[in-house]
Amino acid sequence: MSKILIRGAKVLGGEAQDVLIDGETIAAVGTGLSAEGATVVEAEGQVLLPGLVDLHTHLREPGREDSETVLTGTKAAARGGWTAVHAMANTFPVADTAGVVEQVWRLGRESGYCDVQPIGAVTVGLEGKQLAELGAMHDSAAGVKVFSDDGKCVDDAVIMRRALEYVKAFDGVVAQHAQEPRLTEGAQMNEGTVSAELGLGGWPAVAEESIIARDVLLAEHVGSRVHICHLSTAGSVEIVRWAKSRGINVTAEVTPHHLLLTDEMVRTYNPVYKVNPPLRTERDVMALREALADGTIDIVATDHAPHPGEDKDCEWAAAAMGMVGLETALSVVQQTMVDTGLLDWAGVAERMSVNPAKIGRLDGHGRPVSVGEPANLTLVDPAYRGAVDPADFASRSRNTPYEGRELPGRVTHTFLRGRATVIDGNLT
Numbered sequence: 001m002s003k004i005l006i007r008g009a010k011v012l013g014g015e016a017q018d019v020l021i022d023g024e025t026i027a028a029v030g031t032g033l034s035a036e037g038a039t040v041v042e043a044e045g046q047v048l049l050p051g052l053v054d055l056h057t058h059l060r061e062p063g064r065e066d067s068e069t070v071l072t073g074t075k076a077a078a079r080g081g082w083t084a085v086h087a088m089a090n091t092f093p094v095a096d097t098a099g100v101v102e103q104v105w106r107l108g109r110e111s112g113y114c115d116v117q118p119i120g121a122v123t124v125g126l127e128g129k130q131l132a133e134l135g136a137m138h139d140s141a142a143g144v145k146v147f148s149d150d151g152k153c154v155d156d157a158v159i160m161r162r163a164l165e166y167v168k169a170f171d172g173v174v175a176q177h178a179q180e181p182r183l184t185e186g187a188q189m190n191e192g193t194v195s196a197e198l199g200l201g202g203w204p205a206v207a208e209e210s211i212i213a214r215d216v217l218l219a220e221h222v223g224s225r226v227h228i229c230h231l232s233t234a235g236s237v238e239i240v241r242w243a244k245s246r247g248i249n250v251t252a253e254v255t256p257h258h259l260l261l262t263d264e265m266v267r268t269y270n271p272v273y274k275v276n277p278p279l280r281t282e283r284d285v286m287a288l289r290e291a292l293a294d295g296t297i298d299i300v301a302t303d304h305a306p307h308p309g310e311d312k313d314c315e316w317a318a319a320a321m322g323m324v325g326l327e328t329a330l331s332v333v334q335q336t337m338v339d340t341g342l343l344d345w346a347g348v349a350e351r352m353s354v355n356p357a358k359i360g361r362l363d364g365h366g367r368p369v370s371v372g373e374p375a376n377l378t379l380v381d382p383a384y385r386g387a388v389d390p391a392d393f394a395s396r397s398r399n400t401p402y403e404g405r406e407l408p409g410r411v412t413h414t415f416l417r418g419r420a421t422v423i424d425g426n427l428t
């Protein structure tokens with residue numbers, strides 16, 4: 001088995017230490033460790049984090065391999081410092097049976113770049129009418145614990161209640177794309193002053209907030225766990241804060257793009273900024289940052305949503321919704337949360353590795369950087385500055401809002417159970 005010595009990295013942003021990997025596990029952590037028989041990675045000035053875990057990734061396979069495949073998506077994940085991703089269920093066919101989730105799980109195992117944990121659909125065909133085979137997906141080889149109709153909201157309160165009751169039996173969780181469908185019919189962007197000026201149909205904050213309010217109350221009533229995907233408004237933060245103070249078992253995520261970008265970008269009419277939920281206002285952005293810092297929002301999740309050029313290089317109204325995010329997420333979090341002093345690196349590790357693994361009940365990830373743990377690790381150079389070049393992405397899609405934008409930080413190495421998947425920023 002191979003030995004790797006990571007020398008002089010700031011573990012979780014703290015003191016510089018050496019970390020010795022032997023085979024699949026962390027064999028030693030300390031100073032002045034012997035490099036005998038080991039490949040040495042000089043990491044002075046770099047930050048060592050537990051491998052990142054994404055609770056919300058669209059890998060598109062099966063069905064939309066023109067946008068992404070499990071292989072290209074997991075390569076993009078490794079480049080971004082992720083060692084595990086949860087694959088959303090809105091594929092073709094939809095991941096609403098044991099057969100489809102097992103297929104995605106198997107493709108993930110074959111990729112070797114990053115662990116893939118399939119998410120199962122809540123309802124058959126994401127149609128919101130009939131519960132999918134949640135138990136069969138849980139009992140399958142894929143061991144599904146997270147269920148979501150993401151892309152669509154589970155808007156029927158009775159279906160949502162039944163899903164919450166069902167997953168309770170095996171400590172599962174329902175991840176809700178909170179968006180009241182009637183209030184968002186024909187919506188093109190955030191409802192506010194910019195949408196009024198541009199004459200585009202608006203997506204009101206209340207469409208998100210009303211569903212979150214309903215769902216935290218349902219979770220309380222049923223005594224189950226609910227997770228809210230991609231919070232985007234200040235009001236959503238207030239509701240989650242209230243629910244947590246009441247002891248309701250709710251967790252929440254925010255995307256990197258909702259921490260950085262606002263609806264002012266829509267004035268460009270560039271469809272790279274079209275996303276669901278939409279980019280909101282500066283006030284919302286600031287509330288989301290504060291909530292991520294104080295723990296009201298538990299995690300950052302990418303909502304990596306690859307789309308091919310033909311679905312994005314068109315007029316605003318016709319363009320698909322979504323942005324790629326796996327390869328830029330950590331840099332955006334560094335810029336918005338670390339470089340602003342809102343969060344230290346230990347806080348980033350909590351929100352991008354420890355907490356998402358806990359919410360997904362994912363074993364072997366989000367673990368401390370200590371002896372005997374699986375060597376799932378990410379090494380980041382926070383001093384790096386560079387412009388984003390989509391041509392350099394490992395993802396099959398290029399729909400990033402950050403093209404040409406200078407972002408801080410770069411993942412130099414990613415280790416999946418002791419095997420380097422990225423060395424000096426390049427895939428192995």
Ligand code: DOR
Nearest residue numbers: 150151275276305321322
């Ligand atoms: O922007 C989005 N894109 N939001 C979603 O909820 C779905 C996703 C997709 O699948 O493209």
Ligand code: ZN
Nearest residue numbers: 150151177229
């Ligand atoms: Zn969504």
Ligand code: ZN
Nearest residue numbers: 088150151303
């Ligand atoms: Zn999504």
